Amino acid sequence: MSWSDREFVDVERTNGGLRSGIVIGRVNDTDLAGRIWNFVCNVREFKDAVNRGGLDNEAVRQKIAEWDEFREEASGRRKGRRRAEIDYVSYHGDVVKALRDYREGKACKGERVVNSLLVDLMVKVDDTMTEIYEVKTDCGRQSLYTAIGQLMAHSVGMGTGIVRTLVMPEGDLPHGLAPCFAELGIALRRFRLTAAPNRKVVLL
Known part of the structure; x- marks a missing residue:
């Protein structure tokens, strides 16, 4: 998560609860297959970077530390996103x-x-x-x-x-x-x- 440009969000579920994760797209969107392919390619890029050793440096370790700190701060102010927002949220990256x-x-x-x-x-x-x-x-x-x-x-x-x-x-x-x-x-x-x-x- 610290490596990618994707936004980690809390989505409101039908029962009113929250679920955190990467928003890829809505199931009934006509471009969902393309969104899934985009995500798969992003994961492949991450794995290739790991295999090259591109994440084994101090800058990446610092970014991971910042990510952990950010998530800890965010845990106390969580709110869900409704489906109307999800279309654009999934395109942030x-x-x-x-x-x-x-x-x-x-x-x-x-x-x-x-x-x-x-x-x-x-x-x-x-x-x-x-x-x-x-x-x-x-x-x-x-x-x-x-x-x-x-x-x-x-x-x-x-x-x-x-x-x-x-x-x-x-x-x-x-x-x-x-x-x-x-x-x-x-x-x-x-x-x-x-x-x-x-x-x-x-x-x-």
Whole structure:
């Protein structure tokens, strides 16, 4: 889980209880087979990385420690997600990957495009963060408030030149938030999901 870009979520069951896991997709979705194949390929990539010894280093051990700490903190504030949210939640990792591929394609000499447990994506030059991205899979007010806090908190001390970007689905912003993003210097990048059955992420 610490290796992948997939979001570990609590899903509300029909009996009202919660079940934690990786959301792949809804059973009755027309693109479910493609979602399962995407997940299987992700697992294969992880196993290949293990076999190459790519996870046997201090950076990975630190990321695992951060993951364990994050899950411990989250255990006291669990809430479920209803089926209306699941369609986009299952694509969180795909959005991060599309964003990473895009940014790596235009990286300048010395720039590294990386992520961590707490930051969806960032650009670094040496050890200095120059860009930070937060991906949200809905346009709800609470989700956007959270994104603002994450972007600001995880870029403290990086100076005035850092570029902060919130990546979110296309759609209307809650009233009053557009001037808030402008004043805080947070750029917006939108994405959409194409139609099933060959659904994919398109950055706008």
